[in-house]
Amino acid sequence: MPTLALALLIGAVAGCGGGGGTASSPSSAVPPTSAGARAHVLAAKVDNVGPARPQTGLDKADIIYVEQVEAGLSRILAAYSSRLPSVVGPVRSARESDLELLRQFDRPTFAFSGAQSKLLPAIAAAPLDPLSPAKDPDAFFRGSGHAAPHNLYLRPGRTSQPTTGVNAAEDIGLRFATAAPGGRSVAARTVRYPAASFAFTWSAERGRWLVSMDGAPALTAEGARLGAADVVVQYVTVRPSLFRDRWGSTSPYTETVGSGSALVLRDGKEYDVRWSRPAAESTTSFTTRDGERMTFAPGQVWIVFAQK
Template sequence: MPGATRNRRRPGAIRIALLSLLSAVTAAGLYGCTSDGTQETPPPDGTPPPSAPASPTARSPFTGLPAKPAQVLAVKIDNVQAARPATGLGTADLVYVEQVEGGVTRLLAVYSAHLPDRIGPVRSARESDLSLLRPFGRPVLAYSGAQSALNPLIEAAPLYPVTEGDTPAAFVRDPARPAPHNLYLRPERALAAAPDATRARDIGFRFGSAPADGTAVNSTSVRFPAARYTFTWSAPDKAWRVAMDGRAGRSTDTGALTPETVVIQYVTVRPSGFRDRFGSVSPYTETVGSGNAVVLRDGRSHQARWNRPTQDAGTAFTTPAGTPLNFARGQVWVVLAPR
C-alpha cells in the first residue's frame, strides 16, 4: 500500500527508543524512589509495593518535593536576639537547631533544591557540625570561622569549607547591622568555589502518609538552657509557625518561618574539648546513637525513635513499633534537644 513504508518504524529506531526509556527510568530511580516522592519499604506481609510509573518525578531526599539533583550547601546561621530576623532561612530544605555556648542556639541550614540571593547572618562552626554533616557526603559548609584548635578537624572532614577569609567574593557585609551579626553569604558563589560538592542524597528521611495514630496538638515548646522554641500549628499554612524566645520567627525575604515537619530529637549534649574566645566550653551534640523523638506534622504529634548507627549513616525515624515514620513533604526542622 502506498505510504505504508513511511509508517513503519525501523528496528534500529525501536532499539534506540527502548534504550532511552530504560536510561530515563534508571536515572530517576537514583534520586526519587516513587512517582509521589515516598521512599517505600515493603509492607509487613512481605508483598512488594506497587510498581512505579515508567517516568517517576525526581524528589528531594530532604523535603520529598519535586527537585532536580543539586549540590548541597550547609550554612551556619546566627539566631540570638541581635541577629534576628535571618535572611534566606525560609528557602532552606532542612534546618537543624543546635546548642552552643551559654545555652543559646545556632542554626545549621541545608540548601539544595532552591538558593536564595543571600543567607545569614553567618556565624562560626562547631565540632558537632562535622559529625552532623557526614551523611550528606562532601557538602559545602559556609561559616564565619572557627577557633584555631578546631581548624585541623574541619580541614580533615569530608566537606568543602567556605569562609570569608578564603573565599571573600562569596560574602558581603551589611552596614546596617552591627558586627558580628552582619556577615551574609552569596550561595551561588559559595557553590562555584566547590564544583565537586556532593549532590543531595538519602540521609534517612521518609515522606508520605502520616501514621494512623498521633495526638492532636496546637503548639509544642522546646527549651534549651537559654533559648526557647515554640511550634504552633497553622491550618491555613498547613505548617508549623516558629517562635523563638516568645517572638514569631521570620526570614527577611520570605516572611514567617513555616516548616511542614518538626522533629524534636532528644540527644546527649556534653562538654567538648574546645572553648570559645571567651573561655566558655563548647557543648558537643551527639547525633550518632539512638533515642526518643517527637515528630510534628499535620497538626498532630507522633512519638518516635531515632537511630543512626555510624557517622556516615543517615538517621532513621520510626514509630515505637519500629515501622518508618513518614514526614510531611516540605521544609523540615530538626531540633537537637537535650535529653
C-alpha cells in the same frame, strides 16, 4: 571525648576552640529523586541571637538544624540543595558538633565565618568542602542591617555550589508520604534551652507549624512568618566538647551518633518515634513504635536537638 574528635584530630593538638510565605514548600516543589542521584548540599552556620534576627534565606532551606551553643544559646545549621537563596546569613563560626552532623551528607560545602584555631585541623580533615571568608572572600559581604559580628552574609551564587533538584532531606533518607497511623492531636510544642526557646504552633489554615523564637514570631528578612511542614524534636546527649569560645566558655558537643527517642510533628499531630544513627557515616533513621519508617509531610523540616 567525642569519637569524631578522635578520628579527625589524630596527629593534631586538641584544645580550646574558639504572616504569608509559609505556603512555599521546598520539598513539594522538587521532582522525585532520580536513581543514584545525590544532593549537592550547602550547609551554612547561621547566627540565632536577637541582634541577628531576622535572618536571611532560612525559608529556602530543605532542613533547619537547631543546636545549643555556649551560654545556653542556639545556632542554626541550614542545609540547602533543592534550591539556593541569593543570600544566606548572618553566617557565624563552626563548632565541633557540626562535623559529625554533616557526615550524613555526601561531602557537603560548609559555609562558616571561622573557627577556633585548634578546631581548624579537624575541619580540614573532615569529608566536606569548607567555605569561609578566608578561603573565598568574594562569596561573603558585610550587610548594613545588623551590627558586627551579626552582619556577615553569604552569596551562594558566587560559589561553585551546584543545584540538582535533589532535596537534602530525601537524600539522607527522610520519606515524604502519607502520614503514619496514630499520633496525638497537638496545638503547639515548645523546646527550651538554658537561654533560648523555640515554639511551634500548628496553623491548619497554612498547613504549617509557625515558628517562634524566644517568645517572638520568627520572620524572614521580608517580614513573612517562618513555618515548618515537619518538626523533629530529637533527644540527644549534649555534653562539653574539647573546645572553648573566645571568652573561655566550653562549647557544648551535641552527639548525633547513637539512638534515642524523638517527637515528630506533622499535620497537627505529634508522634513518638525512635531515632538511630549507628555510625558517623550513617544517616539518621526515624521509626514509629511499631518499627515502621516514619513519614514526613512535604515541605521544610526542622530538627531541634534537645537534651535527653
